[in-house]
Amino acid sequence: MSDLLERLRGRGWRMTAQRRVVAEVLDGEHVHLTADEVHSRAVGKLPEISRATVYNTLGELVSLGEVLEVATDKRAKRYDPNAHRPHHHLVCSQCGAIRDVHPNGNPLADLPDAERFGFTVSDVEVTYRGTCPNCAAA
Amino acid sequence: MSDLLERLRGRGWRMTAQRRVVAEVLDGEHVHLTADEVHSRAVGKLPEISRATVYNTLGELVSLGEVLEVATDKRAKRYDPNAHRPHHHLVCSQCGAIRDVHPNGNPLADLPDAERFGFTVSDVEVTYRGTCPNCAAA
DNA sequence: GCTTGACTTAGACATTGTCTATTGTAGGAT
């Protein structure tokens, strides 16, 4: 995720301790944290960071296209740093675990013209739901 | 939607004015209202109905499988009375208009085993995004 | 090292959702 920091510097971002910490927290695979989860973890690394800064930074990262907002959970938005490799999500209905998945085919092509109601369709989001191995064992 | 009221009576529901009004508000095609939108419209028909009752009634309808919660909008849950005919959604990114759509194929079959991480996958939700004819004209 | 405008902060406020204690009533019993 240091390449992210590079890109952001290139876009004129001031590199503050807060932004570095948010970027660190978002680093990794299958990361889909809520804003307050990002805040908690950020506080672990930089105790004085505020909620407002976390919300601001996440909002900026989304505007820049470096992070995606996903709605897999019907309560809070989740923030996904895996913005540069298109993918969908598989969610455990019991524990909420989320994995990135790459289905075959192109779901966009499966929407017939007759079902488009004159819309220009540009994007599709697929959420699979089920039970993860951990929850199935229990 | 009077068949809905019949089914609910069959399930032991007391028929109150409030529940009738919520059912009326949810009647129709392509209806995907937030709880507070349901409340506003219900107030138009029965001014003294409370927010709590609307939330309670919607929650019960969801538990009974008569209404679906959908997460097409990343802020509030939306309530969909079209629970008995499986479908997906097409959303205008600008004005938020939502249409029910029926894509070809079975997206569940498009998720390879290697991409299931040991989950038992039971359901899939597809959200198409684009621009509606109204917003395109403006 | 200054300066300055971008950044951070605390906390108020807004929206969405949940819960409880009290009051009301639908629908069966009489």
Added chain:
DNA sequence: ATCCTACAATAGACAATGTCTAAGTCAAGC
């Protein structure tokens, strides 16, 4: 028809999530 009572509705407190503002701070260019 009236009474009873368990179920339902209500007001409003509380919780969770998200937005905004005014004031203080500091990264980065000079």
